Amino acid sequence: MVEILFSESAAGSFKSAQHYGDGSFRGMSVSVIVSHDDGSKPTAQEIETAAAKALEKERTEWEKAVPLGGNPDDVYCFALAWDMGDITEDGIGEKRLAVLQALYSIYDDDTQKAAKMQFDRAKADFAQVTERIKNGEDVRIWYSDQPGERCGMLWFMAEMRNIADYKGRVYTVKIPKYMFSEITNTITEYNGSGEVAPSEWHKFIGFTQDKTKEYWGYAQQWWNLKRENSTLRAVLNGRVRSVSEDIYDKYIWDEIDLEEDEFIQAAVIGNVLGKYQLGIGDAFVALRMEKIIESEILQVVPKTSRGPAMYHRKLRKNC
Secondary structure (H helix, E strand, C coil): CEEEEEHHHHHHHHHHHHCCCCCCCCCCCCCCCCCCCCCCCCCHHHHHHHHHHHHHHHHHHHHHCCCCCCHHEEEEEEECCCCEECCCCCCCHHHHHHHHHHHHHCCCCHHHHHHHHHHHHHHHHHHHHHHHHCCCCCEEEECCHHHHHHHHHHHEEEEECCCCCCCEEEEEEECCEEEECCCEEEEECCCCCCHHCCCCHHHHHHCCCECCHHHHHHHHHHHHHHHCCCCCCEHHHHEEECCCCCCCCCHHHHHCCCCCCCEEEEHHHHHHHHHHHHCCCCCHHHHHHHHHHHHCCCCEEECCCCCCCCCCCCCCCCC
């Protein structure tokens, strides 16, 4: 079966899940972050204890996991920001590359090469998937309500609809917003498939739906969006809609208003992403803030960048 996802981190986690829990736990490297509210440096013992707890957690998850099964070669990812930019092309065209390059532009120059590599890999994978679909292989599409993933699902359905006389079956699995665990008696919130751990994927198999007889309806949704060709798409009231590119600006302004006259841009971006759970990424918020800077309402404080992303800098309010 061909497995389709729309998040790079989700695809990596999914591939790990195929054999996660298979055999005895062999140990692994873990990374931990230990900090104190007063800013003091953690001791070596504190770091060692935290690492031991993290490793024990991994061991427990491994032993409780159910391997998903399958072959990593069956997993394809098309994380191409389908909620943004021009979508008038069929397949994966140069206009997708332009969107990726715009998003990657907030980082250093080398990341433009990464955007091209991601685009070329997706094009090659799409050619493979197309041939497999033509040969009648079944397809399973994994997605969430994150705008890029929902739009990706609709895009893929439309591309499948363009293939004449498809003989296979089409399945979808939608990652739920919340999942209750009877084992831990806790509720896990998922804001996208990228937050699903390798030990968790098997839990969602029960959400599989056969869409073979109705996937053309999803394709029609995408064709409607293509005709509108808005610069941005969002999930509103459970459906993907064409929206204005400034739809999220209110949340950015709300966070800016809470800051002092001078503030770190990255803090605003982090607050927007963490507080409002809009399903958008740091690059999009940074690009929207560039529009505010261009209007001269905000000013960049010179020589304050401390990281590879251009938003690692201080801004000053001019109003």
